[in-house]
Amino acid sequence: MSQPTRNRIIELVSRHCVRYQPTAADDLADTATALAGDTVRPDDLENLVVALKRARVISGAxxxxxxxxxxxKKHQGINDNDA
Incomplete structure (x- = not known):
C-alpha cells in the first residue's frame, strides 16, 4: 500500500464518518470464542475495518x-509508521 495501513484505515473512517457498532452477531461470536477457550480480542482498528465493510465503504477483498x-505488521511488532 502507498500509505501505512493504520493511516489508510483512519482516513477512510474519517472521510466516511464510520464508527464501529457491535451487533448481536458480534456478541455471539465473542461468546463462542470464550466458550472455546480462545482469547481473541480485536482492537479498535480491527473493529473499524469491520465497520468500513459493514458501511459498504470497502469490499470484502x-x-x-x-x-x-x-x-x-502488528504480530511482527512493526510500527506501521516505520513501514
Missing part, C-alpha cells in the same frame, strides 16, 4: 487485505 496487512 479490501477488508481482508487491510486486516491481513495490519495484523501481519
Amino acid at each position: 479490501e477488508m481482508v487485505a487491510l486486516l491481513s496487512d495490519y495484523l501481519n
Whole structure:
C-alpha cells in the first residue's frame, strides 16, 4: 500500500464518518470464542475495518487485505509508521 495501513484505515473512517457498532452477531461470536477457550480480542482498528465493510465503504477483498496487512505488521511488532 502507498500509505501505512493504520493511516489508510483512519482516513477512510474519517472521510466516511464510520464508527464501529457491535451487533448481536458480534456478541455471539465473542461468546463462542470464550466458550472455546480462545482469547481473541480485536482492537479498535480491527473493529473499524469491520465497520468500513459493514458501511459498504470497502469490499470484502479490501477488508481482508487491510486486516491481513495490519495484523501481519502488528504480530511482527512493526510500527506501521516505520513501514
